[in-house]
Amino acid sequence: MRYHRHERLPEDAVYNAPIHRMTDSSPRFLVWGTVLIVSLFFRGLAFSAINPWTATEQEFAQKIAAALGPGPVAVEFVNRSSLTAKDADDVRSGVLSQLARLGVQAGRSDPAGAQVRVSISENVRSYVLVAEIRRAAAPAAFIIVSCPREEASGLSKVDPPLVLRRTPLWTQAQPILDAALFEDNSGGSHLLVLGPEAVSVYRFEGGQWRAAQSLAIKHDAPWPRDLRGRLILHVDQRLNVFLPGVLCAGTHGVVWTLECASSDDPWPLSPEAAPRAFFAPTRDFFTGVLSPGIGKISSTAKFYSAASIPRLNAALWLFSATDGRMHLVDGTTDQTAFWKWGSDLASLRSSCGGGTQVLATQAEDDGVDSVRAYEFPDRDPVPVSAPLEFTGSITALWTESNGNAGLAVTRNWKTGNYEAFRLTVSCGQ
């Protein structure tokens, strides 16, 4: 069993605040390729998953068969659980099928024969199958087998329509705040990795990324805890880096430059120009003040991240507020909702589904951090992908500069390394 949970914690003590992000500055080797192995490992796990009820029904039937031996038996089922009638009937069919396979013929038995009363029950953690076996003069015997709720919850599950995919980009021991891929005019591929002290530029040569340049980030004040930053590549070869209280501007492509200065300029929230939002210079969240506003709304609650969903008239904006709630801003209203999402959001365009998906972090039942894609037919989120799980806490989730992909950074709890992934949505399974 492994558990790990992460959500972003503001420095000024927020109620019910979740767990601090762990920091580790110890030098480590670059471990390129680990993430790919991890990714394949999890895919393998997903493909090998089986219906947990099958194993439960098998074990239950085997125990009953061992107690009774082959032959006819009267079997009665009672559903004492919260399972729907259909799901309970599926369990009933499964048990009867397994009994038949073992030579126990459910049906009528003679009056002196065995009678089995199966109760589908539940406790706080599991569904519980209880068999009460009665034979003429013998005292009743009981058989109990349980099926954990988390594993059984997929009984009536319908597979989500879209697939969220990750492509590992980079791994390093030092924090990664953001990363970006781009191709120059000559077709050369570059990877930019934003860290607390520099933008590292890598060029793809001979089948691997080779360090090409390091653009230092100058800053006077110490960084706040839970440092966040954005890397914006413009089509006209301008480069911007946004950090708390600092704005860097430069060029990319043929000539690489970067100049940083203290600044409280608002950060971009999406590939589109507007709106932008002011970031608290000594904290890890946006102040809530928008520039320009969204319609009539010029400010919302303090928030960690935002995502936009195009609408016919005006975009619907989602803000992940520092109090755990979600703010839905449509230009005239600012409504709140509570969806138990994590702190980070991003939106991306795709050719699937409604064309725009919102990526949201969340902690799975087993404590693993994940990202899941949602669509918004109206104002409530509809999951359109399965959760994409990571072997570490998610420390950043941004939209790529072109709006076609997401960028996730995790800190691997096994290695302590930061890992950057490009996230895309593909249609169908």
Added chain:
Amino acid sequence: MKHSGLLLVAASSACLLASAAAATRPQYGGTLRCAMQSAVMSLDPATDAGAGDADRANLAALLYDTLVREDEQGRIQPGLAASWQSEPGNQRWQFRLRPGVKFHDGSVVTADAVAASLRVADPGWKVIAASDSVIIELRSPDPELAAELAESRNAITKRGGGGDAIGTGPFKVGAWEPGKRLTVNANDVYWNGRPFLDSIQIELGVSSRDQLVALELGRTDVVELLPDQARRAALEGYPIVSSSPVELVGLRFGREAQSASEGALREGLSLSIDRGTMRDVLLQGFGEPAGSLLPNWLTGYGFVFDPKFDLAAAREKRAESLAPARWTVSYDGTDPTARILAERVALNAQDAGILLHASTAPSADLRMVRVSISSEDPQVAAQKLSQSLGLGNADAIHSEEDCFRFEAEILGSHRVIPLLFLPRVYGLSSAVRGWSQDRLGTWRPASVWLARKGG
């Protein structure tokens, strides 16, 4: 919010109340005033001071953290341990500690400190401090170790100069008069977020009657309620919160049945008890008739032990028994619920021809016991229940079937006759917001806040 009847009371679970409170933005500050009947004498989670386990767990929740905790679904969640893993066989567990957590005295929670604390909590564990982790090696496999570590008795503490237990919890001890009152102040650097409240004052050893009076006079914010008080408080408009049925009320015989005849007589006593009427009339609808030692919501098999009320069968058992049908049952004289239940048991027994005298004298043939369920894990709960009732070694309980066999054996021997499962019920003042407690009724104080006047 005014409740108009007991049905609404029953519905006002902790979760519902918490979610309702979440509609308003929480406010920092203020002092929450609580009252408790138990005269708790020690705040040290590792010592057994004799007071109610559930009350001590509530105080421990203020001051201490455990490595892991159980959520509303009984799932294990991170606490002071950010992650953990067990090696195949569940005999060796490694818990990776959350970095940067400090004890209330300002010292950092280290692996050495955690290991020392766990060694005190259970000397049977071999605990090794390793960098940012602690490793627990067990004599035998224990798949339920994480659930066990979530119990308050395994809270992580550091020993101060006077031997006092220093914790890492959301509140720090401000003033402490054993058995009388406790004041705790907010831990400003609590790793899971500073509590909203500035402080909590808890008066200990306050009778249930005085608690309700204090609530009505506006002198306290949180009180424990007896069933009849809960109805009254609800009718007066106080918010009521209730846990799942988490306390077993039963009859514990002082010795084993000496013969089959005595066993039959004990069975007759059990058959004579009208648990449904006890619940409906005496407890005004609170609780559940109990035929098992652990409630069905915890095990899923409790329905098998259906508590039968069959006076004719009870009389038959009485008639066929040669043992003397004369017993004394003792109860805690300071516990009004125990008194009315003991007297009703005596009355029911009389109907079956069994003479049962209810008394507060300590020496008796059987005694009325109240035992709180200590874990949402059935196996851990069964082990603890076995210890509390002195039923012998229950270390072999590692599965639902083990639990079932344990219960079947105890109930079959008639050493314990279950009567009822009772919830823990609290009345709140109208200023209390965000009240939260787990399924076992243990407080989650960090999320509580007080609405200011007009708020």
